Amino acid sequence: xxxxxxxxxxxTIGEAARQIDPDVIxxxxxxxxxxxxxxxxxxxxDGLISGEFVCPESEHSAMSLCIxxxxxxxxxxxxxxxxxxxLMWEMLYIAxxxxxxxxxxxxxxxxxxxxxxxxxxSDTMGAxxxxxxxxxxxxxxxxxxxxxxAFRIAEHLDVRTPVLVGLDGFIISHSMEVIQVEDDAxxxxxIGEYKSLYPxxxxxxxxxxxxxxxxxxxxxxxRNQLEGIENAPQVIEEVGKEFGKKFGREYGFFEGYxxxxxxxxxxxxxxxxxxxxxxxxELRSEGxxxxxxxxxxxxxxxxxxxxxxxxxxxxxxxxxxxxSPGAFGAPLFTEIRSALYDxxxxxxxxxxxxxxxxxxxxxxxxxxxxxxxEKIAETGKxxxxxxxxxxxx
Amino acid sequence: xxxxxxxxxxxxxxxxGHGMCIGCGIPLIFKVILRATEDPLIIANATxxxxxxxxxxxxxxxxxxxxxxxxxxxxxxxxxxxxxYKALKKKGRIPKDKRFKFLGVGGDGGTYDIGLQxxxxxxxxxxxxxxxxxxxxxxxxxxxxRSSATPIGASATTSPAGTQSPGKIxxxxxxxxxxxxxxxxxxxxxxxxxxxxxxxKAKKAFEVEGPAFLNVLCLCPTEWKYDESLxxxxxxxxxxxxxxxxxxxxxxxxxxxxxxxxxxxxxEWIKTQGRFRHLFKEKxxxxxxxxxxxxxxxxxxxxxxxxx
Amino acid sequence: xxxxxxxxxxLGTINLDAGNSVKNLTGTWRSGKKPQFIEERCIQCFFxxxxxxxxxxxxxxxxxxxxxxxxxxxxxxxxVECPTKEKAIVMxxxxxxxxxxxxx
Numbered sequence: 001x002x003x004x005x006x007x008x009x010x011x012t013i014g015e016a017a018r019q020i021d022p023d024v025i026x027x028x029x030x031x032x033x034x035x036x037x038x039x040x041x042x043x044x045x046d047g048l049i050s051g052e053f054v055c056p057e058s059e060h061s062a063m064s065l066c067i068x069x070x071x072x073x074x075x076x077x078x079x080x081x082x083x084x085x086x087l088m089w090e091m092l093y094i095a096x097x098x099x100x101x102x103x104x105x106x107x108x109x110x111x112x113x114x115x116x117x118x119x120x121x122s123d124t125m126g127a128x129x130x131x132x133x134x135x136x137x138x139x140x141x142x143x144x145x146x147x148x149x150a151f152r153i154a155e156h157l158d159v160r161t162p163v164l165v166g167l168d169g170f171i172i173s174h175s176m177e178v179i180q181v182e183d184d185a186x187x188x189x190x191i192g193e194y195k196s197l198y199p200x201x202x203x204x205x206x207x208x209x210x211x212x213x214x215x216x217x218x219x220x221x222x223r224n225q226l227e228g229i230e231n232a233p234q235v236i237e238e239v240g241k242e243f244g245k246k247f248g249r250e251y252g253f254f255e256g257y258x259x260x261x262x263x264x265x266x267x268x269x270x271x272x273x274x275x276x277x278x279x280x281x282e283l284r285s286e287g288x289x290x291x292x293x294x295x296x297x298x299x300x301x302x303x304x305x306x307x308x309x310x311x312x313x314x315x316x317x318x319x320x321x322x323x324s325p326g327a328f329g330a331p332l333f334t335e336i337r338s339a340l341y342d343x344x345x346x347x348x349x350x351x352x353x354x355x356x357x358x359x360x361x362x363x364x365x366x367x368x369x370x371x372x373x374e375k376i377a378e379t380g381k382x383x384x385x386x387x388x389x390x391x392x393x
Numbered sequence: 394x395x396x397x398x399x400x401x402x403x404x405x406x407x408x409x410g411h412g413m414c415i416g417c418g419i420p421l422i423f424k425v426i427l428r429a430t431e432d433p434l435i436i437a438n439a440t441x442x443x444x445x446x447x448x449x450x451x452x453x454x455x456x457x458x459x460x461x462x463x464x465x466x467x468x469x470x471x472x473x474x475x476x477x478y479k480a481l482k483k484k485g486r487i488p489k490d491k492r493f494k495f496l497g498v499g500g501d502g503g504t505y506d507i508g509l510q511x512x513x514x515x516x517x518x519x520x521x522x523x524x525x526x527x528x529x530x531x532x533x534x535x536x537x538x539r540s541s542a543t544p545i546g547a548s549a550t551t552s553p554a555g556t557q558s559p560g561k562i563x564x565x566x567x568x569x570x571x572x573x574x575x576x577x578x579x580x581x582x583x584x585x586x587x588x589x590x591x592x593x594k595a596k597k598a599f600e601v602e603g604p605a606f607l608n609v610l611c612l613c614p615t616e617w618k619y620d621e622s623l624x625x626x627x628x629x630x631x632x633x634x635x636x637x638x639x640x641x642x643x644x645x646x647x648x649x650x651x652x653x654x655x656x657x658x659x660x661e662w663i664k665t666q667g668r669f670r671h672l673f674k675e676k677x678x679x680x681x682x683x684x685x686x687x688x689x690x691x692x693x694x695x696x697x698x699x700x701x
Numbered sequence: 702x703x704x705x706x707x708x709x710x711x712l713g714t715i716n717l718d719a720g721n722s723v724k725n726l727t728g729t730w731r732s733g734k735k736p737q738f739i740e741e742r743c744i745q746c747f748f749x750x751x752x753x754x755x756x757x758x759x760x761x762x763x764x765x766x767x768x769x770x771x772x773x774x775x776x777x778x779x780x781v782e783c784p785t786k787e788k789a790i791v792m793x794x795x796x797x798x799x800x801x802x803x804x805x
Contacts, residue, residue, distance in 0.1 A: 057514030068473020397747035410722030416776035622777030
């Protein structure tokens with residue numbers, strides 16, 4: 001039986017991890033994901049997890065350990081944030097290159113310098129080309145649901161690619177929420193058994209894993225790797241639907257909020273989407289036809305689905321919780337703007353960077369963005385393609 | 394006691410056709426070590442000469458399961474494999490009587506330097522693994538840069554001898570003792586020329602429960618600059634000068650496995666290799682003295698530790 | 702050698718063809734000298750087998766039979782380490798052939 005439980009984001013991941021009970025969990029504590037690791041450690045200490053839990057001496061080793069363990073042939077997870085994910089960087093690419101379906105929960109946090117422990121997407125956005133599938137969560141419930149689905153996606157035979165699930169540091173990781181926790185057995189049934197294709201722990205096959213390629217093979221191996229993430233959209237969709245059927249909460253590539261008759265659209269991921277929904281309700285009551293598009297999947301980027309949802313808009317504001325220094329706009333913006341290029345008729349589009357280092361974004365800010373969008377729709381001109389929200393100028 | 398003929402009858406786990414240099418010392422080490430266990434073996438190899446020269450795709454010189462993930466993490470990678478083995482065994486997905494051995498391997502670059510943290514973490518956590526460092530005193534894979542295992546006075550490309558420099562000026566790191574300080578069940582130092590000693594140590598390392606560490610002197614004609622046919626002669630010299638003492642530390646107890654009847658001057662070792670050639674200039678005489686002093690100190694200390 | 706397309710490669714960079722480097726003939730590296738095995742002088746100590754970095758000593762049962770020139774790089778360790786008074790392995794001159802000829 002599913003039950004309603006009050007948990008914060010970190011605890012929901014811990015709870016999901018207990019239910020999934022991966023064969024090996026290797027994770028190093030870092031704010032704000034520490035409590036994920038602590039929750040799991042306590043579950044293990046109390047005999048509620050049958051898999052092995054290891055706390056290595058660094059995140060680099062945590063990911064290396066996950067890579068060793070996943071290559072060996074079982075189900076593996078980790079959790080980290082910020083500098084921890086940055087320290088894993090090298091190994092993220094290797095996990096993806098070796099096609100290991102490792103699942104990581106990331107309590108999204110800013111990157112130094114200056115050091116800051118609060119939520120933004122700089123960490124996972126920096127890892128966006130590492131070959132990992134990226135799923136973002138608006139709240140604790142979504143973090144829980146996404147984390148469970150992540151295993152199904154990662155382990156699907158057509159995919160076999162690592163998946164990270166983002167939940168905003170502090171805003172979600174440390175916020176209590178009543179969430180629906182599904183029955184242990186049902187979660188296990190949904191996840192199913194995992195069978196590695198080439199487990200190292202198979203004494204009958206002697207294999208060489210992670211060889212060196214020269215110019216004659218590297219390119220082919222990289223193309224071979226891409227197949228996994230390119231196959232992911234179909235699997236993500238199927239798993240999201242099946243999850244909905246089973247547990248009553250269906251997931252797709254993005255969520256649209258009051259989008260159907262909208263002329264103006266705000267694009268925002270993760271926790272900010274929640275605030276944005278409230279703002280939209282207020283704006284709608286003022287008669288403004290504004291909606292929200294909340295991407296859930298960032299890698300592989302669902303360019304076609306998102307474009308199709310946006311082309312009929314008059315103006316679109318893409319809100320990014322990270323910056324991409326020197327680029328023409330922040331990561332989400334550049335994806336969307338590029339995705340829209342092929343359409344003859346497309347909306348005017350503008351980009352805002354918000355919330356770096358955990359800076360609040362409030363209803364009033366979404367209203368200001370909507371004011372801008374109205375002006376753009378009216379004049380057909382984008383005066384400022386790139387600007388900041390709630391920043392002291 | 395094992396006989397060489399018997400060892401030769403065992404199937405090679407590292408085979409011919411690898412790309413290691415003419416006269417390279419690495420295969421000599423692993424020819425012996427890989428025979429010291431009959432169990433199925435899984436190797437995690439740090440980036441380095443051995444890794445690069447044995448796995449140029451689509452070919453591989455490994456007749457055993459082998460994985461490489463990065464430079465600094467052979468110890469954490471092998472611990473991950475070992476943990477998964479434990480997990481699957483507990484869950485009954487690996488039969489109870491099925492045994493595996495887990496071997497981490499790296500050169501001095503991947504072990505003394507960039508991989509030291511991962512190694513320290515892995516042995517502290519107590520994984521049932523063996524880690525072998527093949528120490529050739531230099532980053533040979535990338536063309537001869539200094540490592541913390543490079544001895545004082547050696548010229549390396551990042552500590553070159555020059556008009557104002559006698560080569561590397563720092564003392565080499567005593568990694569074996571660093572591992573001893575972790576209080577793990579078995580730590581040893583070996584050399585390929587005393588194969589029986591190397592074999593016994595590898596066997597012990599595989600047999601002990603918990604982490605074991607072997608530091609093995611590795612001949613490198615390319616970077617040490619000597620006539621490649623003389624490699625094993627050099628290994629004798631390294632041990633006879635006490636530059637590379639052979640000893641083991643079993644549950645904290647030191648034992649020196651070979652004491653030269655007559656400890657030869659370090660000079661005898663130095664003069665065999667081009668990397669020390671510049672030390673014979675008068676202005677560098679102090680380096681020779683310093684080198685000898687360091688070796689004497691270490692040897693004396695080792696003897697004291699053994700007598701404890 | 703036909704090289705695989707990306708579709709033909711095993712997932713995750715895995716090479717399942719264990720020990721196939723024996724197809725690499727490192728004997729092509731020899732330059733000017735090679736070891737010669739003189740069986741009647743051999744005391745079957747197996748040091749040459751032990752110390753050969755290139756797995757080029759041919760062993761048959763409990764006897765060393767000679768040198769496998771497909772792999773021997775001519776490093777000469779076997780000859781130096783041969784312990785017999787009159788060495789059972791001696792280094793002799795070898796005409797240097799072009800790589801193409803040797804690879805045949």
